[in-house]
């Protein structure tokens with residue numbers, strides 16, 4: 373593939389990485405089409421809504437907050453802050469930010485500026501003489517000059533393998549730790565001076581979601597098990613996980629918890645990767661095939677944004 377000008381580009385996965393890549397390509401006048409299996413924006417920064425007798429309660433059920441260290445990402449976060457869609461949340465740390473009114477706000481804003489096909493799981497890629505086709509998409513008959521894979525490594529590997537074994541091997545080398553997460557709503561506040569609690573053993577993290585900036589509604593908590601506990605209890609029943617994490621929070625706070633009006637558990641099979649050596653973003657200019665995602669850099673929102681932006685830059689660097 374020689375030139376990006378007028379190239380037809382598809383991105384599989386419209387999480388932070390895929391949308392950061394699309395946004396950066398867009399600033400160079402390159403339009404892309406995104407496909408995502410979910411019904412709405414967020415990926416691992418998504419927001420879960422649960423109906424309760426107290427009304428609907430929203431939870432940040434993946435990433436809880438994020439930090440910004442890279443100058444480019446700091447600039448982006450300040451732009452989001454000016455737009456009112458992120459705000460500092462000192463309870464998690466002096467440099468912690470959250471989306472407002474929910475964690476998925478930045479991803480939602482980026483998605484609004486792009487052509488995203490939701491509820492579109494891509495099962496496989498096909499390479500034809502006239503370009504790439506995406507099997508599983510509603511628009512299978514469409515052809516693309518380049519396809520970028522912006523999904524978790526475990527799902528990226530099988531898509532990449534038939535075309536670029538080196539790229540697939542990089543994905544296979546990344547392994548995400550699981551995370552059992554419990555979302556619980558209460559009629560009465562939980563007695564805790566802190567809105568964010570870090571633990572060890574069973575409970576790795578607990579946050580009073582309803583205390584984050586811009587949130588409304590009843591008392592809501594998100595509890596995350598440690599990676600070790602999540603791994604050991606991966607196949608446990610969701611109800612048992614709810615009981616274990618609530619008991620662990622009570623022990624951590626040394627308090628009796630009121631009975632929740634709603635409590636559900638979600639198992640993130642692929643939650644967070646380890647830190648990775650920055651080997652550059654995988655981009656095969658001959659085939660028009662690339663990949664991005666947090667798994668290429670580290671287990672943070674910032675890493676996903678950087679991976680997407682850097683893949684777009686790598687593509688621009690090699691264009692003819």
Ligand code: FAD
Pocket residue numbers: 384385386387388389390407408409410414415416417433434435436437438439492493494495522523524527551553596640642643644664665666667670671672673674675676
């Ligand atoms: P994702 O957000 O996973 O986006 C990938 C997208 O691809 C998804 O929207 C998915 O629906 C889609 N997709 C997957 N397969 C297909 C397919 N076959 N076809 C079409 N679409 C597909 N980061 C922090 O900075 N701070 C934290 O405190 C923090 N806590 C976390 C806690 C948990 C429980 C989890 C799960 C993550 C946490 N993270 C945290 C990590 C952060 O959420 C991720 O680094 C970041 O959101 C990854 O973005 P991404 O775009 O690389 O991947």
